[in-house]
Amino acid sequence: MIKKTVIQKVSGAILVAATAAAVSTSANAEWKGWNIHNPGYPVTTALESFIDDVEAKTDGRVAGRVYNGAVLGNQADSIQMLQIGAIQFAEFNLGPIGAIVPEANVVSLPFIFKSVDHMHRVMDGPVGDELSAAMEKHGIKSLAWYDSGxxxxxxxxxxxxxxxxxxxxxxxxxxxxxxxxxxxxxxxxxxxxxxxxxxxxxxxxxxxxxxxxxxxxxxxxxxxxxxxxxxxxxxxLPECVCVSVGAWNQLSADDQVIVKKAARESAELQRKLWAERDKSxxxxxxxxxxxxxxxxxxxxxxxxxxxxxxxxxxxxxxxxxxxxxxxxxx
Structure with missing residues (x-):
């Protein structure tokens, strides 16, 4: 309970910094991305596809790199780094997110989902939108939902x-x-x-x-x-492709559409790769x-x-x- 309280205090204190962080201008954004997995993993392949797609479709206005294997820090640290804009995008399991965003704990209730397909239907619908809105209040913008089996x-x-x-x-x-x-x-x-x-x-x-x-x-x-x-x-447990609210707010409206569409397409790729990897x-x-x-x-x-x-x-x-x-x- 102490850890949870501390994290909540920290997240509340840094939310202002997250929205005000000078990440870069939307005309020349160089995004740094966090990922816990190693090269070749379904999440890694999809997340790298996401940022490559963003760079290509924004004509380089937004570019970036995925740092794999948690080399930028553990997940708890990286969540806070995303909130303050020290990193601009990441792929997170929603389990640890629940320590900061209470509503996200709903997906951590045991046996809450009937199946993986049921989880997809829930997260791609109004409940997913509601959780996204709750996360955004804490400096984290969720763009799409990945699978973690x-x-x-x-x-x-x-x-x-x-x-x-x-x-x-x-x-x-x-x-x-x-x-x-x-x-x-x-x-x-x-x-x-x-x-x-x-x-x-x-x-x-x-x-x-x-x-x-x-x-x-x-x-x-x-x-x-x-x-x-x-x-x-x-x-x-669903996972999210997330961006810092500070970084998101510095994008033009057109680039926001491109970034969100790229995230959704990367989720489709990740789910396909995940099903194959789960079997193998x-x-x-x-x-x-x-x-x-x-x-x-x-x-x-x-x-x-x-x-x-x-x-x-x-x-x-x-x-x-x-x-x-x-x-x-x-």
Whole structure:
């Protein structure tokens, strides 16, 4: 709770700076972009396509470079850098965004989406627009929604079939109290930790497991040290192509149209590449000998989340109507 409060204070304090930041003139904008993934990853390919498309279609009025592998800092730091205009665009998972934009926490509620396709329909519609508007108040302009698949649990010890299998186990989660509550509601011990620290922590026993999608599990080589993957699909988290509000406001109206269209087209590319990578990553790790199991009955996991939802609604009443809107989408 302390971390969340500090971040909110910081984001409030720097919002003015974000809108006033002198990034550059729209006639000569050189944008710096943050990305956590490595070259060749679906997100990376799509984000690089986005900025290349922008440069070509604005005749160089807006140009830029994607800095991959989180070389500009971790996600928490990069979110704040985007707010103040120290970087001009980025691709973020909405999980950590929830620490700054309370409404964004709705997508972090476990089992909120029925499927990946359902998530796409929700985020491409009015709910996505509502979340975009909430983010913009905090200096972050979301232009399009990327896919990050469905996240499931993996660990070093055993298959997970029921919530009781998590009893006493230590699981790495992203830095969001909803994920901490999720693991604790299932009987596990949640450990927020930077993505880069997971492999060594699994290898040395600092944590027993983590949770992520197939491509991340494969590309991080976590499958080498955590050989049990259980298909809970408890989180289906959208990601955003975001620009700094300060940078956005310095664009001409015509260039804003070009930039937004390029972001939407890059999202179409990313989703296609993601589906292909999801399939190939799954095949690769299963061929390596990973022990895989599908959860035959997810109801006990979903029922355990009632306390997570209740606490979320208590802490942030704005989430309840958003949940209702999401659940109303077929």
């Amino acid at each position: 469905a996240r499931s649990f993996y660990n070093t010890e055993k298959p997970i079939e029921a919530p009781s299998d998590l009893d006493g186990m230590k699981f790495r989660v992203m830095n969001n109290e909803l994920y901490v509550g999720m693991v604790e509601a299932l009987g596990g011990n949640a450990t927020p930790m930077a993505y880069a620290e997971i492999y060594q922590s699994l290898k040395t026993g600092v944590v027993d497991g983590a949770e992520n999608n197939w491509p991340s599990y494969e590309s991080s080589n976590h499958f080498e040290v955590a050989g049990y993957y259980s298909l809970t699909e408890h989180l289906i 990553s799954r095949e690769k790790v299963l061929a390596s000998g990973v022990v895989f199991n599908e959860i035959s009955n997810k109801a006990p996991f979903q029922n355990a989340m009632k306390v997570v939802y209740e606490k979320a609604f208590q802490d942030n009443p704005t989430l309840k109507p958003l949940v209702e809107k999401i659940q109303s989408v077929d």
